[in-house]
Amino acid sequence: MYKKQQIKKTWPYPVSIITKPGLRGMYIRLTRDKKVKVTAPLSMPVEDIIRFIDSRDAWIRKNLARMADPVSYECVTGEMHYFFGKQYPLHFFEAPSGGIALRNGRLEMDMTPRTKNRALLYRKLMKEELKKVLVHYIRLWAPQMKVRPTSVTVKVMKSRWGSCNVKTGELCFALDLVTKPEPCIESVVVHELNHLLETGHTPRFHALMTHWLPDYKERTKILTAWPREFI
Template identity: 30%
Template structure:
């Protein structure tokens, strides 16, 4: 594997080049935002770069897709007075010592009652996870019903922490959502779910995939950018 790059306008596109016994050049963008190029063994490097440059607009578009699935929420402090997001709104933490462990939100506050303040972080993370499990299912259900017109249905909706992605769709049709997504507004969550539902039909980010996503959520780009900005 060789590390190479091309310059496309003001952008530099880095890619990993592998030569193999194949007839044509192939380009793959991974969820980790790696650009993988596989070329026939006898292809000159300048020809490879020429073809990569021709696909540059498409590559940049795919990288942009995956960028929105990279959680970038800065580490917050788990102390009274610190603000934390829930469904796109800022809530201020209230931490009090009590005889039980409990988390609830009231007004613009998330109240954490704990026997020991050292548990504040784990209690809040579990609260987010519990809320995500309920809310994601509520938000996903009408979208899943809508996609039945395409004769597809996910095998299930699962919650799993993912360091570099907001959601994923497995080859077996399971949709996995990052619990951190519960911090974003509802339309952002809808965007991620619709994105993954589209993968039940088109596995790659082809033009048909983009067309379908646009058909099902015309303003998806707005919420994609909102997601990037809110949790950046």
């Protein structure tokens, strides 16, 4: 049972507070749209929650400042888009079937005369391109880590880069990863596969991440350096 806590105090950034039973500590998460989400035990006094947020104010401000501002995209010719960590102008061409490829320093999107919604087609093609890269890294890392994921899907995710159902082995990844450099995508893949070895973000989980990818923390920081497109 979750409870959204109403607190009269305000901060210079949007804060939402959720209390849950069974928690032992408080946690802060920054969303991609620059919001602060705080999770606290259901029995935690409001005054303690306020003090906790105030104690992390410098950290919150520092990391919010590092995050790129959201960008609005219209999916028109010449518009700049990130594709696996590099920026390219988008160009459209009529073709027998839909597809997308890097040609002549441009991100060229083929579409049929029947295409009515360019943005929808672009999103569909980006899902296909990202899934190819995800499958590549899953096939590379799963045998090394001795885990067996069962499936991989891609969808728009607002507050996380990926998820893992530890019971079924199903993996899900944020479509926005298609805009990030491949080392960052690889790190997210290893992160989700690692949950098949250790469910929570425990000391053992982070020790395993360091074992697989010694620079995983640096890769994680880079994830927030690019504007969010698919949210």
